[in-house]
Amino acid sequence: MTSTPQRGVLALAVPALVVLAAEPLYLLVDTAVVGHLGTVALGGLAVGGGLLAWAAALLNFLAYGTTARAARRAGAGDRAGAVAEGVQASWLALALGVAVVLLFQLLAGPLTRLLAGSDGPVAEAGETWLRIASFGAPLLLLSLAGNGWLRGVQELHKPVRYVLAGSLVSLVLCPLLVHPVGLGLPGSAVANLSGQTVSAVLFVRALRREEAPLQPRPAAIRAQLGIGRDLLLRAAVLQVSFLVAAGVVAREGAAQLAAHQIALQLFFFLALVLDAYAIAAQTLVGHALGAAQPDEARATARRVTLWGLATGVVVALALVVLRDVLPPLFTGDPAVLEQAALVWWFLALMQPLAGVVFALDGVLMGAGDVGYLRTLTIGSALVGFVPLSLLSHPMGWGLAGVWTGLDLFIGLRLAGVLARVAGRRWLSAGVGA
Numbered sequence: 483m484t485s486t487p488q489r490g491v492l493a494l495a496v497p498a499l500v501v502l503a504a505e506p507l508y509l510l511v512d513t514a515v516v517g518h519l520g521t522v523a524l525g526g527l528a529v530g531g532g533l534l535a536w537a538a539a540l541l542n543f544l545a546y547g548t549t550a551r552a553a554r555r556a557g558a559g560d561r562a563g564a565v566a567e568g569v570q571a572s573w574l575a576l577a578l579g580v581a582v583v584l585l586f587q588l589l590a591g592p593l594t595r596l597l598a599g600s601d602g603p604v605a606e607a608g609e610t611w612l613r614i615a616s617f618g619a620p621l622l623l624l625s626l627a628g629n630g631w632l633r634g635v636q637e638l639h640k641p642v643r644y645v646l647a648g649s650l651v652s653l654v655l656c657p658l659l660v661h662p663v664g665l666g667l668p669g670s671a672v673a674n675l676s677g678q679t680v681s682a683v684l685f686v687r688a689l690r691r692e693e694a695p696l697q698p699r700p701a702a703i704r705a706q707l708g709i710g711r712d713l714l715l716r717a718a719v720l721q722v723s724f725l726v727a728a729g730v731v732a733r734e735g736a737a738q739l740a741a742h743q744i745a746l747q748l749f750f751f752l753a754l755v756l757d758a759y760a761i762a763a764q765t766l767v768g769h770a771l772g773a774a775q776p777d778e779a780r781a782t783a784r785r786v787t788l789w790g791l792a793t794g795v796v797v798a799l800a801l802v803v804l805r806d807v808l809p810p811l812f813t814g815d816p817a818v819l820e821q822a823a824l825v826w827w828f829l830a831l832m833q834p835l836a837g838v839v840f841a842l843d844g845v846l847m848g849a850g851d852v853g854y855l856r857t858l859t860i861g862s863a864l865v866g867f868v869p870l871s872l873l874s875h876p877m878g879w880g881l882a883g884v885w886t887g888l889d890l891f892i893g894l895r896l897a898g899v900l901a902r903v904a905g906r907r908w909l910s911a912g913v914g915a
Contacts, residue, residue: 495758497642501629502754502758504649505645508674509750512670512673515656515660519666521736521737524740525739526605527743529594529597529598530608530615532597532725532728536725537619538619542713543710543713544574545627547709547852548630549764549768550634550852551564552634552635553772554634554772555772557772557773566694566702567631567702567706570702571630571631575620575626576624579620580620583616583620590616591605596729597729598732599733611668615674621675621679624682625644625681628685628688632688644681644688647684648679648680659673723891724746726868727871727884734881738821740818741820741821742881742884745822756794756797760841760845761844763782763786763848764844766782767782768849771909779848783903794834794835794838797837809822809823825885828889832888832889835893838899843855843899851908862894869887870884870886871884874887
């Protein structure tokens with residue numbers, strides 16, 4: 483009996499890992515390619531890319547909320563209902579994506595100047611990148627919705643193919659457009675947009691092949707926004723916290739901002755790698771509770787906790803071993819490398835903690851306990867991450883202060899999710915699918 487949950491977790495986590503790692507892996511390559519254009523270009527990517535990533539992460543409930551709702555329906559034997567969740571999530575993704583495009587086209591200049599801390603070459607480079615790349619927002623959100631319903635019905639191999647196809651296009655185009663073609667930083671944005679187009683088309687095609695009714699249903703969309711509300715607020719505070727940190731670091735200097743960009747992209751990449759267990763947990767817990775099997779849900783929670791912890795330890799050790807190898811892949815600037823060496827230990831230290839946090843986040847999302855996750859994340863950000871980030875510049879702590887705040891943020895969330903899963907209230911939180 484104990485081997486079945488383990489196989490279930492790994493069967494879902496491995497393809498989820500590929501999907502989750504594809505985008506940040508592309509961003510790491512993008513960072514390395516742009517980094518060789520110079521510090522200004524890398525800072526511009528940090529500013530423009532940070533704003534677009536903020537919007538995508540803010541609306542990530544299109545994937546996570548849809549997975550929870552679709553998994554509940556699929557666990558109860560209602561595949562048609564699970565696919566219907568994907569249809570309505572796709573309409574919602576289109577509407578929100580258009581809103582994001584309009585927002586960034588109207589406010590790209592003020593937003594990049596605000597994040598960069600002044601009107602200068604870094605802000606100008608970030609604005610140029612953002613105006614081009616933001617046209618991919620509807621495409622990106624369509625892919626999130628597609629990932630959500632396919633995870634819910636436990637078809638994770640299709641997202642692997644779709645995401646890899648788009649990422650491959652971006653990976654090929656990025657170095658070609660930036661350097662040989664000579665577009666520079668705008669070439670990075672064009673490559674990003676091209677890859678998102680390919681992935682979105684494939685996800686929409688998969689939805690149409692299910693032969694489900696495709697008309698929008700306002701009542702269903704409003705119901706999706708119900709679970710999305712808590713996830714949206716949670717993501718908003720989380721992303722504002724990262725924007726605050728980036729704004730503080732930008733005022734420290736270009737070298738600090740470039741090093742922060744390198745470390746932060748690695749953090750996001752590793753977070754999504756560890757989040758593969760969260761995807762598996764979300765799907766399995768949703769199915770178990772949809773089938774009225776709470777003991778199976780608790781067994782899944784125990785299993786993903788162990789896998790998350792073990793993987794986090796391995797990742798931390800790898801970061802320590804490669805601390806003199808990885809940073810030079812992104813830049814040759816001695817000042818940037820010096821700052822990157824400073825934050826490297828903070829990045830490595832948090833990995834075992836993050837492995838457990840992200841796995842149990844998935845457990846609670848699968849159970850529909852998003853209200854608790856919202857409160858925990860906001861509280862941890864306001865107590866740990868944001869205050870230390872804001873104090874770092876006036877107190878002279880620099881990058882060390884900002885990343886201490888990030889480590890504390892992860893530690894506070896760890897204590898909260900462990901306490902919640904140890905009880906039973908999360909099992910009856912409900913999703914309302």
